[in-house]
Amino acid sequence: MAFLGIVLLIIGLVAGIPALLTIGIILLVVGLALELLGAAGHAVGGRRHYY
Secondary structure, three states: OHHHHHHHHHHHHHHOOHHHHHHHHHHHHHHHHHHHHHHOOOOEOOEOOOO
């Protein structure tokens, strides 16, 4: 999810599309939060790891 956020963020910056930029930032933040919780050993949504 974090990777998809980075890709959308870059596409939004290059193409100048603010909607992609916003979605990319949101996906990046959510993906990093899930990754940090998974790394800390907390099961999020019934899963220990998000890839």
